[in-house]
Amino acid sequence: MHANPHPLQPLLSKVRRIAPISVADESALLALPHRVEDVSANRYIVREGDIPRECCLLVKGYAARSKLAADGGRQIVSFHIAGDILDLQHLFLERADHSVQSMTEATLVWLQMAAVRSLVAERPAIGTAFWRDALVDASIFREWVLNVGRRDAKTRIAHMLCEFVVRSEAAGLGTVERMRLPFTQEQIGDATGLTAVHVNRMLRELTEEGLIERSPGILRVQDWAGFKRAAAFNAAYLHAAA
Amino acid sequence: MHANPHPLQPLLSKVRRIAPISVADESALLALPHRVEDVSANRYIVREGDIPRECCLLVKGYAARSKLAADGGRQIVSFHIAGDILDLQHLFLERADHSVQSMTEATLVWLQMAAVRSLVAERPAIGTAFWRDALVDASIFREWVLNVGRRDAKTRIAHMLCEFVVRSEAAGLGTVERMRLPFTQEQIGDATGLTAVHVNRMLRELTEEGLIERSPGILRVQDWAGFKRAAAFNAAYLHAAA
DNA sequence: CGGTTCTTTGACGAGATTCAATGCCGGTGG
DNA sequence: CCACCGGCATTGAATCTCGTCAAAGAACCG
Numbered sequence: 001m002h003a004n005p006h007p008l009q010p011l012l013s014k015v016r017r018i019a020p021i022s023v024a025d026e027s028a029l030l031a032l033p034h035r036v037e038d039v040s041a042n043r044y045i046v047r048e049g050d051i052p053r054e055c056c057l058l059v060k061g062y063a064a065r066s067k068l069a070a071d072g073g074r075q076i077v078s079f080h081i082a083g084d085i086l087d088l089q090h091l092f093l094e095r096a097d098h099s100v101q102s103m104t105e106a107t108l109v110w111l112q113m114a115a116v117r118s119l120v121a122e123r124p125a126i127g128t129a130f131w132r133d134a135l136v137d138a139s140i141f142r143e144w145v146l147n148v149g150r151r152d153a154k155t156r157i158a159h160m161l162c163e164f165v166v167r168s169e170a171a172g173l174g175t176v177e178r179m180r181l182p183f184t185q186e187q188i189g190d191a192t193g194l195t196a197v198h199v200n201r202m203l204r205e206l207t208e209e210g211l212i213e214r215s216p217g218i219l220r221v222q223d224w225a226g227f228k229r230a231a232a233f234n235a236a237y238l239h240a241a242a
Numbered sequence: 243m244h245a246n247p248h249p250l251q252p253l254l255s256k257v258r259r260i261a262p263i264s265v266a267d268e269s270a271l272l273a274l275p276h277r278v279e280d281v282s283a284n285r286y287i288v289r290e291g292d293i294p295r296e297c298c299l300l301v302k303g304y305a306a307r308s309k310l311a312a313d314g315g316r317q318i319v320s321f322h323i324a325g326d327i328l329d330l331q332h333l334f335l336e337r338a339d340h341s342v343q344s345m346t347e348a349t350l351v352w353l354q355m356a357a358v359r360s361l362v363a364e365r366p367a368i369g370t371a372f373w374r375d376a377l378v379d380a381s382i383f384r385e386w387v388l389n390v391g392r393r394d395a396k397t398r399i400a401h402m403l404c405e406f407v408v409r410s411e412a413a414g415l416g417t418v419e420r421m422r423l424p425f426t427q428e429q430i431g432d433a434t435g436l437t438a439v440h441v442n443r444m445l446r447e448l449t450e451e452g453l454i455e456r457s458p459g460i461l462r463v464q465d466w467a468g469f470k471r472a473a474a475f476n477a478a479y480l481h482a483a484a
Numbered sequence: 485c486g487g488t489t490c491t492t493t494g495a496c497g498a499g500a501t502t503c504a505a506t507g508c509c510g511g512t513g514g
Numbered sequence: 515c516c517a518c519c520g521g522c523a524t525t526g527a528a529t530c531t532c533g534t535c536a537a538a539g540a541a542c543c544g
Contacts, residue, residue: 067384070474073392077384089381092374097381097479121366131373132334134380139331139339141383142309142319149390149435150315153500184522193391198500200524232312236291237339395532426490437533442492458541
């Protein structure tokens with residue numbers, strides 16, 4: 001019941017979900033030098049080609065990573081919710097290979113890269129947790145390759161929504177029965193490799209089949225078992241940590 | 243000019259390309275307990291759902307990671323060449339979320355997981371190199387999401403071939419002008435989310451355009467600049483380390 | 485050499501895109 | 515308070531890319 005919870009609290013919760021760490025590790029984590037930034041929707045947080053000097057965490061709101069095709073097409077490669085680590089990879093990779101954008105108003109925490117490097121060097125349990133988080137990220141990317149490569153449009157969209165709902169519920173942002181869904185149909189299309197028009201048609205079908213119900217900004221899954229089936233969704237790839 | 247080079251030599255070369263490590267680190271790496279295994283083509287190395295107890299490296303030949311869709315469709319999510327780390331991720335993730343298969347006769351080196359864990363704990367430079375390698379892997383997955391999500395068939399296939407040629411050349415397996423290409427058109431389709439029939443048509447077009455020349459098991463890029471253009475290929479995502 | 489796998493090609497069909505128009509909703513200013 | 519505006523959702527019609535089915539030819543292997 002803090003009036004001002006520590007800004008790194010969402011990160012701590014996430015790390016705890018990934019792997020247990022000691023009290024000393026927790027203190028060290030919370031002692032990281034950081035600065036908090038509020039951003040509005042649709043702002044660039046990292047731009048492809050940048051050489052970031054700080055690491056970024058998302059403590060409130062929603063964000064997405066995306067890449068641009070030569071023809072101007074956009075592909076969202078992952079979405080992120082409160083507590084997610086947005087670009088720890090720049091600890092070890094110099095240049096950003098993709099962009100990160102806020103999808104809603106969001107609160108970020110920027111960490112000094114050097115401080116994070118020391119932290120993971122001196123506190124192996126934290127290093128392991130971060131590494132593991134990066135591996136789960138990679139697993140999600142693999143699932144997305146499968147999703148856009150081999151599933152038809154309806155399954156693809158349902159799968160992406162399933163993942164969103166499961167991860168959001170794990171982060172305590174709502175329930176499967178009622179979840180905030182802050183994506184436009186165009187953004188869902190960018191994440192699934194489809195056009196907004198076709199996303200609309202497939203969402204209509206999923207709705208008509210009684211699997212989901214939609215109202216602006218809200219997704220209600222009416223039939224979770226059926227929806228997972230329609231999505232060919234198996235949460236194993238999330239490694240129970242996202 | 244060893245008659246019997248050390249079986250971990252390809253891994254050492256790879257680690258050196260990722261990040262410089264000390265002589266002591268190199269010795270520690272080569273001292274890892276390991277066992278060598280030769281496998282024939284199309285064998286499972288890791289199966290989705292397994293709980294691997296060893297880590298696997300590819301020191302000779304070619305391999306691919308793949309996932310299955312509910313309808314039986316297969317999606318290759320990455321291919322691997324000599325020197326690649328095939329599944330270091332099981333250091334920190336218990337259950338395999340995808341399969342790994344040999345694509346040709348191949349030589350594997352299996353490392354005891356516990357020994358690798360100690361190594362990365364005690365030798366941070368090696369840990370960093372492995373972590374960085376995992377991050378480059380993830381970057382490649384993101385590019386593949388873009389590739390199958392937003393590029394048309396011809397560009398998609400060309401891009402996949404560009405990546406293959408660049409990585410193979412970096413590993414010293416040939417040149418852009420002449421490279422072993424041990425994939426069937428069906429496998430190229432599985433990697434790009436297309437059917438073998440359509441892969442064939444697009445390869446014919448790329449050939450007719452004078453960009454590439456094909457003979458069984460061999461790819462010759464006739465016009466590297468033009469081919470990269472046709473592929474919308476920009477090697478930045480490889481982070482000069484794959 | 486005979487069988488198997490891989491490649492190649494054609495005809496046809498399906499799923500997704502494109503183009504275009506309409507409606508809806510929230511915000512803003514007169 | 516309401517008219518206007520811009521972004522988003524929705525729908526239909528035409529089109530196109532890619533998939534499916536089928537068959538024949540080429541390369542590889544024992």
